[in-house]
Amino acid sequence: MYFENEKLDNLLQDSKLVIFDMNGLIVDDEPIQMQAVNIVLKEYGIEFTKSSWPAGLRDVEFFKLALDKKGIANGHELLKELELKKSAVYKKIIQSQVKNIARLGIIEIIKMISDSKNQKLALATSSSKFEVKIILGKDGLDLKNYFEFILTGDKVKNAKPDSEIYNTVAIKMKIPPDECLVFEDTDVGVESAISAGMKCVAVPNEFTKKQDFSKATYLVNNLTKKARIL
Secondary structure, X not given: OOOOOHHHHHHHHOOOEEEEOOEOOOEOOHHHHHHHHXXXXXXXXXXOOOOOOOOOOXXXXXXXXXXXXXXXXXXXXXXXXXXXXXXXXXXXHHOOOHHHOEOOOHHHHHHHHHHOOOOEEEEXXXXXXXXXXXXXXXXXXXXXXXXXXXXXXXXXXXOOOOOHHHHHHHHHHOOOHHHEEEEEOOHXXXXXXXXOOOXXXXXXXXXXXXXXXXXXXXXXOOXXXXXXXX
């Protein structure tokens, strides 16, 4: 037993594969993501705010969206250049903060599932291997080795809300989708998981709490043992 709420705990215990998103769910890094993107886009006169930030997209999609809105031509080379610049800025900012921005209950639930003999644990993130190493590696939260399989956004063709990333994880882990449980913090992430035929618990953060989570199996306030269904 982990959750005190019976419905949540039954859902968790009945799942053979538990899959976590990373950015915004394991760590509350949306403010840092936005800060890094804004620094890179400053020369183009573009700035995202909390209300306009499109949480859940891959870096290249952030930049394409922003430049398209400004009518600025953006080919593959420019988008890749911006992505690399953003990664460098993000790394510089987050390295000193990562251990302080883990979301409530996340470390405990990951370790509990990892210790279970009946469940497998995987990560499905739109981010790159670079960010996974920074956040979950030994210099970060040191959680990387708890996951049996990690799939990053640069390894799939179609980004969330497409179901490809979750379909791929289920196939790789040899677990039927209806026996998988996903934890997500964005509406696009929830749609991706549900479209894959999985159950999904939404755990929104300050940047995503106003999104539409009506497709989620449950909407909860955090991932502590005392988590409440909203």
